[in-house]
Amino acid sequence: MKNSDRFSSPLWRDRALGAAAVAEMEKLAPRAAALTGGRVNFMEVCGTHTMAIAASGMRKLFPPQLKMLSGPGCPVCVTSQGDIDRVLALAELPGVIITTFGDMLKVKGSRGLDLHAMRERGADIRVVYSPLDAVELAAAEPARQVVFIGVGFETTAPVIAGAVARAKAAGLKNFSSTAFFKLVPPALELLLSDPENRIHGFMLPGHVSAIIGLEPYRFVAEKYKVPCVVTGFEPLDILTGVNMLLRQVVSGKALVEDEYFRVVRKAGNPAAQRLMAEVFTVSAASWRAIGTVPATGLEFSAAYAGFDAVKRFKIPYRDAPEPKGCLCGGILLGKALPPDCKLFGKVCTPSNAVGPCMVSSEGACAAWFKYGA
Amino acid sequence: MAVLDKVVLAHGSGGRLSRELVEQVFLKSFSNPALAPLEDAAEVKIPGATLAFTTDSYVVTPVEFPGADIGRVAVCGTVNDLAVKGARPLALSAGFILEEGFSGALLTRIAASMRRAAEEAGVKIVTGDTKVVERGKADGVFINTSGVGLIPKGRSLSSAFVKHGDVIIVSGGLADHGVAVMNARDRLGLQGGIKSDAAPLNGLTEAVLKVPGVRAMRDITRGGLATVLNEVSGACRLTAEVEENSVPVSAATRNACALLGLDPMYVANEGKIAVFTAAAAAPAALKAMRAHRYGRGAAIVGRMVKEKKPQVRLLTSIGGSRIMLMLEGEQLPRIC
Numbered sequence: 001m002k003n004s005d006r007f008s009s010p011l012w013r014d015r016a017l018g019a020a021a022v023a024e025m026e027k028l029a030p031r032a033a034a035l036t037g038g039r040v041n042f043m044e045v046c047g048t049h050t051m052a053i054a055a056s057g058m059r060k061l062f063p064p065q066l067k068m069l070s071g072p073g074c075p076v077c078v079t080s081q082g083d084i085d086r087v088l089a090l091a092e093l094p095g096v097i098i099t100t101f102g103d104m105l106k107v108k109g110s111r112g113l114d115l116h117a118m119r120e121r122g123a124d125i126r127v128v129y130s131p132l133d134a135v136e137l138a139a140a141e142p143a144r145q146v147v148f149i150g151v152g153f154e155t156t157a158p159v160i161a162g163a164v165a166r167a168k169a170a171g172l173k174n175f176s177s178t179a180f181f182k183l184v185p186p187a188l189e190l191l192l193s194d195p196e197n198r199i200h201g202f203m204l205p206g207h208v209s210a211i212i213g214l215e216p217y218r219f220v221a222e223k224y225k226v227p228c229v230v231t232g233f234e235p236l237d238i239l240t241g242v243n244m245l246l247r248q249v250v251s252g253k254a255l256v257e258d259e260y261f262r263v264v265r266k267a268g269n270p271a272a273q274r275l276m277a278e279v280f281t282v283s284a285a286s287w288r289a290i291g292t293v294p295a296t297g298l299e300f301s302a303a304y305a306g307f308d309a310v311k312r313f314k315i316p317y318r319d320a321p322e323p324k325g326c327l328c329g330g331i332l333l334g335k336a337l338p339p340d341c342k343l344f345g346k347v348c349t350p351s352n353a354v355g356p357c358m359v360s361s362e363g364a365c366a367a368w369f370k371y372g373a
Numbered sequence: 374m375a376v377l378d379k380v381v382l383a384h385g386s387g388g389r390l391s392r393e394l395v396e397q398v399f400l401k402s403f404s405n406p407a408l409a410p411l412e413d414a415a416e417v418k419i420p421g422a423t424l425a426f427t428t429d430s431y432v433v434t435p436v437e438f439p440g441a442d443i444g445r446v447a448v449c450g451t452v453n454d455l456a457v458k459g460a461r462p463l464a465l466s467a468g469f470i471l472e473e474g475f476s477g478a479l480l481t482r483i484a485a486s487m488r489r490a491a492e493e494a495g496v497k498i499v500t501g502d503t504k505v506v507e508r509g510k511a512d513g514v515f516i517n518t519s520g521v522g523l524i525p526k527g528r529s530l531s532s533a534f535v536k537h538g539d540v541i542i543v544s545g546g547l548a549d550h551g552v553a554v555m556n557a558r559d560r561l562g563l564q565g566g567i568k569s570d571a572a573p574l575n576g577l578t579e580a581v582l583k584v585p586g587v588r589a590m591r592d593i594t595r596g597g598l599a600t601v602l603n604e605v606s607g608a609c610r611l612t613a614e615v616e617e618n619s620v621p622v623s624a625a626t627r628n629a630c631a632l633l634g635l636d637p638m639y640v641a642n643e644g645k646i647a648v649f650t651a652a653a654a655a656p657a658a659l660k661a662m663r664a665h666r667y668g669r670g671a672a673i674v675g676r677m678v679k680e681k682k683p684q685v686r687l688l689t690s691i692g693g694s695r696i697m698l699m700l701e702g703e704q705l706p707r708i709c
Contacts, residue, residue, distance in 0.1 A: 013690035015618075022692070055636075057693025116381070129559060129633075235691035350701040351383060351390060361634060372696035 012234030013056075021239035022061045028246035033065035035249060036200045041067045042245055043191070043334050045184060046205035047074030047362025048233055054367035056235040066242070069334035070367075072187050072287070073205060075152035076103050076360035077332055080286040081320035083151075083180045084356075085109045089315045090147050090178070091118040091125060096313075097141065098125045099134035100149040101156075106359045110320035131163035131177070138167065138175035147309045148177040154211045157181045157298055158272035161279035164300075164307050176309035181298035182285050184208050185216040190290060191333060192224045199334060201227040201245035203238070206260035211276075213268030214256050221254040232260035279304045288356065289322060289329025328355035331364050338368040345369055387595025387641070388700025392604075410531060410608070413454040413592050416524065425460030427451055428519040436483065436513055438557035440549070440568030443516055444483035446643050448490035448498075449571045450594065451520040456575035457590040457646055459530045459582055460522030462496040468517040469501070473508040480514065494573035496520070532608035532649075534588040537679040540655040541613065542648040544577060544662055545570070545670030546621045547598055551640035552629045563632070565625030572644035577665045584661055586654025591647045596700045597639040598674075601647050602685045603699045606677075613685045615675035615697070638687075639700045649677065 011017065032040045044050055050070045053059060062068065072078050088109040091098045098115065105115045105127065119125045124144075128134050131148050138146035150160045160177055167175040184205065191197055204217060209230040217228050227248035231241030241259045248255060258264050278301065285297020300308045309315075322329060326348070327341035338344050338357070348354040350366055357363035377397050384394045395411065407415045414427035431447040441449075448465065455462045467487065471480070491498055498518075550569040555561065574592075581587060591601045598620070602613040622630075622637045630637045644667060650658045655673060662668030675688075685697040 010690070013618075015690060015692045018691040054695065055689075056691050057687065057689040057695035058691060059693070060695075061691070061693050120379075129561060235689070235693075239691070370698060370701070 012236045014236065017236055018061075018239060021236065021243060024243050025066070025239065025246065026063050028243060028250055029063040029065040032200075032246045032249040035252070039065055039067055040200050040246065040249060041069055041198050041334070042201045042203055042242065043069045043071045043199045044203040045071035045073040045188065046208070047077065047360065047364075048205060048207070049203060049231070049238065050074070050364050050367050051362055052233050052235065052238060054371035056238075057371070058235060058238065062242075068203075068242075069199070069337070070331060070364035071191070071202075071334055072290075072332040073153065073184065074357065074360050074362040074364070075156065075182075076107055077328060077356040077363050078182055078287050079107070079151050079180055079356070080288045081110050081322060082286055082317050083178075085320050086310055086315045086317065087149055087178065088113060088115070088118060090309060090313060091115055091123045093145075093313055095144060096124070097137065097144050097146045098123065098149065099128045099131075099137060099146060100125065101151075102127045103360050103362070104149050104151065106353060107356050108323070108353070108359075131160045132166065135163050135167045135170070135172065135175055138172050139170060142174060145174050145176070148175070150177040151180045153182055153184055154208045154276075155205075157280060158211055158269075158276050161275045164279050164304055165275065167307065168304065176307050176312045178309050179280060179299050180285070181280065182287065183282070183296055183298065184212075185219070186293070186296040187287075188217070188220055190287075190293060190296065192220065192226065194333070196335075199226060200249055201229070203241050203245065204228055204230045206230055206232045206237070206264055209258070209260065209264045209268060211269050211272045213264070214258060214266050217256045221256050225254040227254045228256040230256070230258045230260050230264055232263065286317065289332055323354045326355035328357045328365070331357050338365040341365070386700055388600055388639075389698070391596070392699070410533065411604075412458065412532065414458040414460065414520075414522070416458070423524040425455045425458040425522040425524050426519070427454040428517065429454065430515060430517040432512070432515050433554060434512060435557050436479065438569060439553050439566070441571035441643065442483055442486050443514060444487035445490045446569070446571045447516040447518045448487050448494065449573045449643055450592075451518040452490075452494045452496060452573040452575055453592045453644075453646070455520050455522035456573075456578040457530070457592045458522070458524060459528040459578065459590070460524045461579070462494060462520055462522045462575055464499040464521055465491065465496055466519045467498050467501040469503045470511050470515040471503065471505045472511040472513050473505060475513050483514065490573060494575055528582065530587065530589050532589045532591065532605040535605060535609040535611060535649045535677055536588065536651070537611060537677060538652050539588060539649050539677045540652050540673055541602070541615065541675045541677065542650065542655065542659055542662065542671055543593070543598065543621060543674050544574070544646045544648070544668045545644075546623045546626065547593070547642055547645060548622055548626050548630060548635075548637035548640035550643045551597075552626050552635070555633070556629070561633075563629045565629065567623075567625050567629060570642055570644035572667045574644060574646055574667055577662060577667045578646065580661045580665045580668070581648055581658050584650070584654050584657045586651035587648060587658060588651065589649040593642045593645045593647055595641045597637070597641060598647065599636075599638040599685065599697045600699050602697065605647075605649065606683050606685050609677065610683050611677040612680040612683045613675060614678055614688060615686070616688050618690045619672055619674045621670050621672045638697060652676070
């Protein structure tokens with residue numbers, strides 16, 4: 001095996017290895033289900049997992065006792081309607097260039113407009129692949145204000161922190177960013193503290209742990225006795241991750257295990273953690289369908305407060321209602337599946353999305369629509 | 374059917390919305406039997422012969438990118454639309470819409486590239502048109518090419534002729550063109566030497582048509598293989614079943630797609646075709662394709678099967694299965 005094969009190799013999609021993993025799953029799932037009331041519910045917290053499960057057609061391979069629920073881990077989906085409205089308000093400012101990841105273009109605000117529509121009305125909105133491109137743009141266009149739409153979790157936050165730090169070092173006065181960041185471990189606490197919660201194990205996103213390591217999840221196993229497996233994104237990673245969760249359930253253990261050890265270090269990436277801690281500070285965050293919860297997100301630290309776009313342009317936060325009839329809230333909390341929503345596939349499709357879970361390419365509804373149930 | 378409100382970018386993506394635009398606006402107004410099949414080229418009958426006729430406009434940014442340029446793509450695209458109908462290209466037209474201030478040296482390079490592509494295809498550009506618009510009213514250069522070709526007697530290819538049990542062959546690695554253009558346009562700096570596959574394929578189609586049993590061929594351009602299969606499945610009312618492991622995609626392009634969150638099944642090509650052939654003829658068709666320089670990477674990727682509800686189904690590498698819809702909206706790079 002070459003070193004590069006460890007990360008991307010046909011072996012991670014190998015049919016024989018997949019069949020062996022499924023055979024083991026078929027043995028373990030009934031035993032686990034016998035201990036959890038007839039059905040085992042695992043949650044893949046992250047949208048990248050949701051998409052990988054759907055794209056590999058894996059749902060059909062799962063034994064009937066196993067149910068994989070999608071969690072609150074899709075950056076676009078968890079951004080509250082109020083924050084989306086703030087993004088659109090920024091786009092309305094004259095002379096401002098909005099730079100964003102492509103996924104954000106189609107999320108509708110409470111007036112039914114999205115960034116696409118704002119662009120048609122003359123707003124200057126540019127899709128970038130990296131926030132550093134936005135910083136370069138600001139350097140090249142000193143007469144314009146450039147705003148980056150910072151959303152996401154521990155995966156995007158360090159990259160945006162790096163871009164902001166670079167803008168500060170370059171003395172750029174015309175660059176700013178939003179900091180609508182959410183943190184994964186507190187999101188799990190939100191789910192677990194719900195008395196109705198029936199989650200028997202978490203499949204945790206490997207790329208988040210590449211940054212934060214394993215330690216921040218320890219409370220899930222110790223306080224709530226729910227098994228955790230940090231998992232990679234190739235099909236075989238996911239099948240292996242499910243089996244590791246099943247084995248924990250069968251043996252009555254709750255641990256934080258690492259399936260993605262070819263990438264994840266126990267302590268994560270200290271340099272990225274330092275950068276995040278320098279530029280951002282833990283704060284309240286407003287979650288779609290959940291509301292504003294203390295200590296579940298990030299905002300700019302005092303030293304970087306000048307780069308906060310919503311402060312610079314004085315855009316206040318206003319609560320805004322969810323789209324009518326939309327089940328995204330329940331889907332994000334693992335209480336409903338996309339086909340449970342009356343709008344799914346009828347009123348709400350990827351080209352005319354009502355809720356964010358259909359908008360985002362990582363959203364549960366988009367995955368179910370695109371790849372079938 | 375709904376009335377079109379406003380044109381959006383996704384109407385040009387080659388996917389489901391493009392199809393709806395054509396059906397709601399153009400089919401309604403132009404409706405006639407030659408247009409109705411909506412294939413890559415229309416068949417026009419004249420006494421003693423059947424002609425294939427097609428047109429296409431090219432608006433790619435940047436105009437030059439690794440492996441090709443807008444001129445080469447404009448010639449190859451139209452030649453290929455003729456070729457997949459089994460036609461031998463007779464003549465092409467070229468219309469240019471130029472933006473005031475466009476570089477003369479660049480335009481000269483584009484014209485030279487068009488000549489080389491036409492020479493390779495064995496066809497001449499026999500008529501043309503030029504318009505110049507004010508700065509800001511166009512993006513550098515837009516090119517339209519039309520082509521007319523002769524369908525030899527006895528040849529008749531159509532997606533509607535595809536039958537239960539037929540085999541799907543793809544002529545080589547997918548998604549290179551779309552990734553190469555995106556890499557150049559957005560200065561992504563992706564390594565691996567990914568180049569556009571733009572090529573005239575009339576030699577390849579002639580080679581494969583020597584094998585009896587070919588029922589249809591399709592040019593796999595915007596919307597990718599997934600969209601072509603949905604169109605063919607709709608035309609012949611059969612399910613297209615594709616083996617993910619058999620679909621050729623180079624390692625560099627596969628990794629680039631994984632990084633960007635793109636699905637190679639939906640990414641554009643400019644030098645690839647899908648061939649639908651009777652199962653018994655498939656080995657010979659594959660051999661003929663592989664013997665041609667533009668078909669070296671050809672592979673059997675799946676088959677057509679009769680089912681109550683026809684669909685396009687992907688048998689995934691890990692052993693699962695799922696549907697493959699037409700491209701919905703534009704392909705957007707993801708967040709993380």
